[in-house]
Amino acid sequence: MTASVPPPHDPPPSDPVAVPPRPKKQRRPIRPWQWMLLGAAIPVILLLALVLILPLVMNALMGGGPGSGPGEAEYRVERVTLAQGVTLPGTIEPTQRLDLSFASPGEVTLVAVNVGDNVTPGTVLATIDDTDLRAAVTDARAETDAAWKDYQDARRSGQSAAISAMRSAHAVKAQALKDAEQALEKAKLTSTIDGVVAAVNVQRGQLAGEPGASPGQDPGAADVVVISRAFQVKASVGGAERTRLAKGMEAVVTSSSAKEPLRGTVTALGVVAEATAEEGKPSAASFPLVVTLEGQPTDVFAGSPATIEVLADAGAEPALAIPVEALMMRDSETKGMVLVRRGTEPTPTDVTLGSESNGMIEVTAGLNEGDVVVFFPMTGGPGGAVGPGVVAAQPSEEPKR
Structure with missing residues (x-):
C-alpha cells in the first residue's frame, strides 16, 4: 500500500500594514467681523422682506391679487389747511380748594x-x-x-x-x-x-x-x-400742538354730566416740558394746560373726565399733509415712514410729522408736493373712494381681443 501524503500547509499570511486614521477636519471659528456683518445684514433683509411682501399680503387681505388691487390706495401730497381745533382729554377740578x-x-x-x-x-x-x-x-x-x-x-x-x-x-x-x-x-x-x-x-x-x-x-x-363753585379743566398738550396754542384762546368743553357744551378760556399754558411715557411707546414731551370755565356751572363735578377743544389760530397757512392711515410706521410723535411711489415700486421714505387733525397729519420734512403715497386703507367708500384726495388704485385693463 502506498502511504498517503498529507497536503502541504499554506504559509501563514503576512501581517497587513496598519493604516493610521485620518485626522478630523476642524471648523474654523467665526471671526468677530463676520458676526458684525451678519448683524448688519439681518435688519436690511427684514426691511426688504417687509417692503416686498407687505403689499402682496395686504392686497390678498383686501381682496386683490398680484400688483395693484382694490385694497391699495394712493394719495397725491398737496397743501391743505388743517382744522384748527386741538382736542385734548382732561379732568375737571375746582379753581379753589380749601x-x-x-x-x-x-x-x-x-x-x-x-x-x-x-x-x-x-x-x-x-x-x-x-x-x-x-x-x-x-x-x-x-x-x-x-x-x-x-x-x-x-x-x-x-x-x-x-x-x-x-x-x-x-x-x-x-x-x-x-x-x-x-x-x-x-x-x-x-x-x-x-x-x-x-x-x-x-x-x-x-x-x-x-x-x-x-x-x-x-x-x-x-x-x-x-371747593369753589367755579371750575377748570386740566390737561396735557404735546409738543407739536403746543406751538399752536396760547393763553386767552377760546375753548369748548364737553362732559358726560353736562347737558350741553361749556365754554372756557385757556388761562395757563406751561413752558417747561414734562416727560410722559406710555407702555410700549417712547417717552414724549408734554406741557400742562388749564382751561377755566365760564360762570359757575352746576352740572359738572370735580374729578370727572372731560374733552377740551381749543379753537386755535384760524390764520394758519396751508401745509403738506397726508392721511394718518398712510403711515406705514410711526416711531414717535414726530417720526414716521410712508411708501412713496417712485417709478413702478413703492419706496420706504422717512418723514417728520407735525400737527394732526381730523384724520390728517402734517408732514414737515421727507415729502414734496405732488409725491404719491401708497397705502392700504382698512375701509373704503363707494366707487373705491376712501377719503378726500384719496382714490383706490385700479388694476390695468386687459387688452381686448
Missing part, C-alpha cells in the same frame, strides 16, 4: 356742615373745645404785660444793658401771645371762599387729629374740604 384741619388737639364740639352744603366766606364749619387754648392766651397776655412793665422800668433806669435785655424779653413774650391767639383762632374751621363742602372727616366727640373719623378715611385727609 383743605382745613385743626392745628391743636382737642375734642370736637361742633360740626356745622354736611357734604354738599353751600358756604360763604366766614362760615364756621367745625369747632373743638378751646378751654385750654383760652387759658393759654390769658397766661401769655399776662406774661407779655409783665415783660412790658419790666422794659419800662429799665428805660427809666437809663441802663442800656438792662434796656436791651428787657426789650428782647418783651419781644419773646409778645410772639408767644401771638402764637396762642392764632391757636385759639384755629380752634374753629372757617371757610374763606364762596363754595361747596366736598368732604367732612370729623364728627362730634372725636379727638381732633385722630384718624378714623369715618370708615376708610385717609389718616392724612383734611378735617373739612371746601
